[in-house]
Amino acid sequence: MGQPDELLWDSEPRTLIKHHIYRRYLDCWMGKVCQSFEYATIVDAFAGPGVYKDGLDGSPVVVAKGYLEHSHLERFKNLTVLCAEKREDRRDHLDGLLNGISRPAKLRLQVLEAGEALARHKELDAIAHQHGPSIPTLWILDPFDWAGVPFDLVKACLQRPRDEVLVTWFADELYRFCEHAPKQAAIDRHFGGSAWRAALEVRGEGPRKEALLKAYREGIERLSGSTFTESFSVASKNAHARYSLVFATHDMRGMTCFNQAKWRMDPHRGMSANEWKYGQPTLFDPEPDLSGLRGKLESLAGQARTFEYLVNQAQRLGFTEPQVRTTLTRMDEDGLAIRQSPVKSTTPWPAGSLIRFYAAAADNGLSLTKLSPSTFERVRPGH
Numbered sequence: 001m002g003q004p005d006e007l008l009w010d011s012e013p014r015t016l017i018k019h020h021i022y023r024r025y026l027d028c029w030m031g032k033v034c035q036s037f038e039y040a041t042i043v044d045a046f047a048g049p050g051v052y053k054d055g056l057d058g059s060p061v062v063v064a065k066g067y068l069e070h071s072h073l074e075r076f077k078n079l080t081v082l083c084a085e086k087r088e089d090r091r092d093h094l095d096g097l098l099n100g101i102s103r104p105a106k107l108r109l110q111v112l113e114a115g116e117a118l119a120r121h122k123e124l125d126a127i128a129h130q131h132g133p134s135i136p137t138l139w140i141l142d143p144f145d146w147a148g149v150p151f152d153l154v155k156a157c158l159q160r161p162r163d164e165v166l167v168t169w170f171a172d173e174l175y176r177f178c179e180h181a182p183k184q185a186a187i188d189r190h191f192g193g194s195a196w197r198a199a200l201e202v203r204g205e206g207p208r209k210e211a212l213l214k215a216y217r218e219g220i221e222r223l224s225g226s227t228f229t230e231s232f233s234v235a236s237k238n239a240h241a242r243y244s245l246v247f248a249t250h251d252m253r254g255m256t257c258f259n260q261a262k263w264r265m266d267p268h269r270g271m272s273a274n275e276w277k278y279g280q281p282t283l284f285d286p287e288p289d290l291s292g293l294r295g296k297l298e299s300l301a302g303q304a305r306t307f308e309y310l311v312n313q314a315q316r317l318g319f320t321e322p323q324v325r326t327t328l329t330r331m332d333e334d335g336l337a338i339r340q341s342p343v344k345s346t347t348p349w350p351a352g353s354l355i356r357f358y359a360a361a362a363d364n365g366l367s368l369t370k371l372s373p374s375t376f377e378r379v380r381p382g383h
């Protein structure tokens with residue numbers, strides 16, 4: 001679909017998938033942030049008109065409902081949802097819709113005058129942080145195409161310690177245009193440099209899209225030593241990513257929420273949903289594929305690590321704390337991971353426990369490659 005000209009347009013399966021990821025992420029984010037911080041902000045910088053022609057809620061309404069329908073609403077503190085939209089007709093439509101939502105004073109829904117997100121970033125940033133520079137702020141960047149989000153905008157949205165970004169990233173279009181010389185300077189602006197061009201050496205649609213996504217995420221991670229990224233892809237008929245939602249944060253608690261949302265959307269691999277099969281019932285619940293996590297833990301053979309260290313590293317790789325527990329228990333059964341301390345405990349992997357890893361005996365049929373801990377820190381699933 002090209003960019004619609006009309007005020008409202010019909011939703012597509014991928015719109016709904018995107019909103020389900022937002023909603024799942026927000027459920028966790030609000031549960032943590034809106035109870036602990038006096039003020040928080042969500043900036044929906046490409047907000048749209050607030051509803052689709054077929055009646056589906058637009059993202060600002062998804063965000064507002066996420067707050068109003070949250071099981072901890074009673075305990076929530078102040079949240080400002082700040083919306084920016086380039087087109088005046090869509091901006092006015094959204095404003096009218098949000099005015100009709102009844103809400104407590106602690107939920108503020110604000111629509112700025114029509115304008116472009118990048119041009120008015122300073123204004124958005126000032127409102128988002130009016131109660132202090134460390135106000136937790138989630139930036140939702142959801143344009144129609146890759147050219148709508150230059151890297152400078154992502155960079156500006158990640159400058160403060162509690163800024164997080166959820167950006168729609170267009171795998172299909174970038175794959176289609178990346179060899180087209182007249183587009184490459186604009187693609188450089190989108191990636192914040194030319195490192196992505198290494199992906200042109202990669203052959204095949206799936207692998208090249210993965211290489212482009214990896215380059216995009218690495219560009220964001222290079223912004224600072226404490227910027228982490230994750231992604232979730234939405235695939236279409238041919239099962240290659242059509243677009244991805246890229247998440248960036250400075251805080252592992254944000255990563256915990258995004259990883260949870262990913263695994264709820266895709267219980268098998270925590271990586272992607274297919275818009276042609278989304279929501280179809282499956283005969284059996286798929287087992288989570290934890291082989292990537294297991295491989296990384298096995299690479300620690302001969303060393304001991306705290307439970308917290310393991311969880312932190314696993315989260316950077318896109319896994320969750322319960323998955324670390326499951327994997328440790330399986331490795332314990334195989335004699336490959338043993339709790340060194342505390343000696344006595346009512347639960348197998350209590351907070352603060354120290355876990356020692358062993359290599360598989362040569363004759364037990366398991367073959368393990370011994371890797372250095374730095375390998376553990378660097379490798380990500382699917383990369």
Ligand SMILES: C[S@@+](CC[C@H](N)C(=O)[O-])C[C@H]1O[C@@H](n2cnc3c(N)ncnc32)[C@H](O)[C@@H]1O
Nearest residue numbers: 046047048058059085086087116117142143144
């Ligand atoms: C993909 S739609 C947003 C959909 C909405 N986030 C949702 O999920 O319901 C993109 C919107 O951004 C607006 N837009 C395009 N370029 C923009 C820009 N530079 N700044 C702000 N809004 C922009 C478009 O008019 C359109 O309404």
